Amino acid sequence: MTFLAIDIGNTRLKWGQYAAPFPGAPLVAHGAVFLETIDTLAESEWKKLTPPGSMLGCVVAGEGIRRRVEEQLELWDIDPRWVVSSAHAAGVSNGYDHPGRLGTDRWVALIGARHRVLAHGAPRPALVVMVGTAVTVDAMDADGNFLGGMILPGFGVMQRALEMSTAGLKVPTGEIVDFPTNTSDALMTGGSSAMVGAVERMHRKLRERCGQDPVLLMSGGAAPKLSAITDLKFENVEKLVFDGLLALQSHRLAL
Ligand SMILES: Nc1ncnc2c1ncn2[C@@H]1O[C@H](COP(=O)(O)OP(=O)(O)OP(=O)(O)O)[C@@H](O)[C@H]1O
Ligand SMILES: CC(C)(CO)[C@@H](O)C(=O)NCCC(=O)O
Numbered sequence: 001m002t003f004l005a006i007d008i009g010n011t012r013l014k015w016g017q018y019a020a021p022f023p024g025a026p027l028v029a030h031g032a033v034f035l036e037t038i039d040t041l042a043e044s045e046w047k048k049l050t051p052p053g054s055m056l057g058c059v060v061a062g063e064g065i066r067r068r069v070e071e072q073l074e075l076w077d078i079d080p081r082w083v084v085s086s087a088h089a090a091g092v093s094n095g096y097d098h099p100g101r102l103g104t105d106r107w108v109a110l111i112g113a114r115h116r117v118l119a120h121g122a123p124r125p126a127l128v129v130m131v132g133t134a135v136t137v138d139a140m141d142a143d144g145n146f147l148g149g150m151i152l153p154g155f156g157v158m159q160r161a162l163e164m165s166t167a168g169l170k171v172p173t174g175e176i177v178d179f180p181t182n183t184s185d186a187l188m189t190g191g192s193s194a195m196v197g198a199v200e201r202m203h204r205k206l207r208e209r210c211g212q213d214p215v216l217l218m219s220g221g222a223a224p225k226l227s228a229i230t231d232l233k234f235e236n237v238e239k240l241v242f243d244g245l246l247a248l249q250s251h252r253l254a255l
């Protein structure tokens with residue numbers, strides 16, 4: 001029975017169909033669509049899929065979007081199931097003041113990261129960075145306790161905020177350089193440096209707190225841009241959220 005994993009962010013919906021609902025299962029099909037086009041999934045991308053046996057998703061884009069995706073899921077005979085952030089799940093403990101208020105994408109990515117760390121050997125702390133509409137930098141200790149994390153604007157939001165608040169910052173996309181000498185490069189370098197600075201600072205804090213070097217996992221379309229300008233050793237993980245959804249689903253089946 002195939003398993004459909006869905007990650008609904010504030011800009012795009014990402015989906016992946018796996019051969020089975022277990023970590024490490026082969027990915028048989030995947031796609032990403034902008035939220036503007038989710039109402040046609042059942043008659044486009046999803047139409048040609050072999051019907052999945054089950055699904056699990058995470059949504060941070062709001063109730064309305066979730067309901068519209070559920071309408072598309074009516075294409076198949078499966079129950080829509082969505083992750084709710086909780087105090088404990090699949091070996092991870094949630095240190096948020098109100099665990100339910102942690103974005104479900106962050107919660108699921110932490111679970112994916114935990115499984116990844118354990119699969120690679122001795123337990124280590126992990127720093128989980130996701131670069132999407134927003135950027136999140138989340139710290140987890142070697143025992144799977146989520147200690148806390150930060151939220152920053154992503155590239156698009158930073159750029160639009162500066163464009164809207166100024167008269168002279170509407171320019172084409174630039175490059176990351178050491179000493180920017182034009183507006184485009186100054187903006188791109190500024191945004192990237194803000195993100196990398198946050199990552200490096202949190203990495204240092206987590207190392208101090210745990211007395212051990214954390215694994216740094218980065219995901220999201222613009223993550224390679226950041227990994228290119230930090231000396232920290234990182235792993236680019238494309239499907240951390242899907243890994244977490246697979247781990248949660250297999251846990252559920254094992255209970
Ligand atoms: N290589 C890049 N350089 C600069 N900006 C980028 C790059 N890739 C993506 N962005 C910007 O980052 C934002 C979202 O990035 P991305 O496509 O990785 O995430 P997403 O999956 O759409 O986000 P979400 O999960 O929040 O829906 C957009 O505003 C986009 O314009
Ligand atoms: C921070 C985002 C937007 C990242 O996608 C999402 O995880 C979210 O809406 N979180 C809710 C608030 C929080 O995590 O504290």
Ligand SMILES: [K+]
Pocket residue numbers: 009010105130132133
């Ligand atoms: K996301």
